[in-house]
Amino acid sequence: MGRSRPPTMQDVARAAGVSRSTVSRVFQNGGEKVSPDAQIRIHEAARAMGYVHNLVASGLAARSNRQLGLLIRDATNPAYGHLHAEMHRAVLAAERTLVSVTAHRHDYGGTEIEGLHRLMGLRVAGVFVGTGVTAAEDLAETVTGIPMMIVGRPNSHPRIESVSYDEKAHGRDMAEQIAAAGHRRVVVLEAPVLYSRVFDLRMRSLVDRCTELGVSAVPVDLLPVEQGVGRALDVAREERAGCIVCPVDYVALELLRAAAQRGLRVPEDVSTVGFDGLGDGLDLIGLATMQLPVRQVVRDAVVRMEELLEGADLPVRHSLHTGTFLPGRSLGPPPAGHNC
Template sequence: MPRPPTMEDVARAAGVSRSTVSRVFQNGGERVSADATVRIHEAAKRLGYVHNLVASGLALRRGRQLGLLIRDATNPAYGHLHAEMNRAVQGVDRQLISVTASRHDYGTAEVEGLNRLIGQRVAGVFVGTGVTAAEDLVETVTATPMMIVGRPNDHPQIESVSYDERTHGRLMADAIAAAGHRRIAVLTAPLLYSRVFDLRMRSLAERCGELGLTTIPVDLLPVEHGVARALDVAREEALSCIVCPVDFVALDLLRAAVARGVRIPEDVSTVGFDGLGDGLDLLGLATVRLPVAEVAREAVTRMEALLVATQEDAEGPPPPGGDQGGVDATARARHLVIPGRFLPGRTLSSAPEHLRT
């Protein structure tokens, strides 16, 4: 059976001395450059090296900074999350360092962003993106406490505070059914594009099935073609409502409808999700508003508790039987989901009588 990788193995793979690796994992990376710190963590990931937090007392050396990896902040959902996370972090007398991944990247930039945050020696990392799988995230951070915020997560080793997207999909389905709609188009995207979109639409379709509604999936991507396809399908299949997975797609659909002379909601209703963009109330878009402030506050509170727990573990005696690969994150990983609320709007009106059957 092969032996587990050691600190010496990490040092050779990263091209640094063993003492440099030791300073990164045990002494806060003092006098170690950010580039070298990143190389060391990357080497540890490749080799499967997991440092013993209990033996080193790693948590004792962390500073007052927390990191946030976030997706394209031009999306109102991410922009609001960034603002609320910053406010919540300041509330516990810490500073927030953020790295933004491109909205068009499917994971690479997110992993690189995590490595950059680690290189800044943050006390803990929040991951507020919707693409990289949790299995890849847990391998990326070998020693820094990490928490997923906003996006769906059920990984047993990563704590999370998320929007309750399952409930959001069901809330929207209930509102659509209450307005008398029976056949609807649902814009869908691959899991790789957005785990949030996928969960919302799957939950909505499941609830529609329970209510006796028929859902017709329509490919979302690329968005400008997806909304046009949805309008075509609604006309050809006599559908009375189009469900968009996010508000900015619903806005694109409204633009496409105007260009085609399609009246919203007289000819077809439409809805979105997020409820955070400025002016949505003036447009009257029916949507579900995300509980961003509540999620941010709870995430920071839980991160503080996680850092305290890690510190207590580091100060205690080693576990029975020797090195167990660090603090047992699996035993305390918790997943909290917080629901938002449905916001009615003029874009979701009663279905025409001839489309109610």
């Protein structure tokens, strides 16, 4: 028999085997003084029954139809910082307000789901998800009843809209730039898909295109980053590979630091490239990178969200925008004796 009323906090408490006050501490005080095991049981019970905690008074909730939510990854990463700023600007231009929740960059999905629950508790009209970690299947189970859109990450889930960067194209384009510079052997820094689905997609696309172009790619574990860049430099020397491919610019900067500490010149001794192209001063450093089309993606996303909020029965759409390669002195020809 179907439920005749929305689930309550007491229902969640009963299903999780805890008190109502414990459930309240989880949803209102961030789980203070609640064991991790109890928090997991509470969140699982809430998700199973479709419970969404209302964090605001009914008067504010009635006005929240002008509010949109944004779940964003750690804004210290320039890609997410730019996305955050552009989203605020575009939503304001649409005469709406944006409520954002930030997840830590080293979290693997737990706080992202909690952040979505917080946004839904604020009764936002729609949600943008700007993160490269939580799987689309988990997002689809978490957000129901309001429009949700993945922004900045390629997605093919049949129930979730997305406006994203074309990371497959970015990986292919970078491989072509590396081959055009004369490289036939490269080192590729790779991370688990759980760490970043975007990194994984970029690198797989790049390696596939390298293979087509006759460029051999030697994989090296990225994590932890400080050790990964050192391993990459060691392998590049051992394999006589003239270029190290980094999945993101902040890793390329760590590699430049590690190379300088070893007395290696870039690109005379080894070349390197990155992805994102959004950090201040990259032009002064001369890093060759692929710049993300953040503004275009955000504008498209906000326009599409307005269409979805109008209530039209629209088919799910997945849009992709391709960025631009920014040449830099960090990508040069292979050193003499390499590619042999």
